Amino acid sequence: MSGKRNDLLPGNATEAQGLLIKAFHEKCGDEILPVIDDILGRQGRALGLKVKNKLPDCRLSAVAAAFTKNFDPSTVRV
Numbered sequence: 001m002s003g004k005r006n007d008l009l010p011g012n013a014t015e016a017q018g019l020l021i022k023a024f025h026e027k028c029g030d031e032i033l034p035v036i037d038d039i040l041g042r043q044g045r046a047l048g049l050k051v052k053n054k055l056p057d058c059r060l061s062a063v064a065a066a067f068t069k070n071f072d073p074s075t076v077r078v
Contacts, residue, residue, distance in 0.1 A: 021036055024036065051066050051067075054066070
C-alpha cells in the first residue's frame with residue numbers, strides 16, 4: 001500500500017485482512033505462505049469452536065443455520 005488518499009479502503013475486517021496478507025506476500029514472497037496458512041487455520045478453528053459452543057446441537061441443519069447468519073444475503077447467495 002502506498003498510503004495515497006486514493007487507495008481503496010477496505011469495506012470490512014475480512015477485506016482488511018486480505019490486504020494485509022497480500023502486502024506480506026508481496027514483501028516476503030512464497031516463503032510467508034506457510035505462516036499465513038498456520039495463522040488463518042488457527043483463526044478458523046477458533047471461530048468454529050466459538051460457533052460450536054453456541055449451537056443447540058451438531059445437526060447439519062443447525063450448523064447450516066449458524067453458517068448462513070454470518071453472511072450478508074445481498075453479497076452472497078445462500
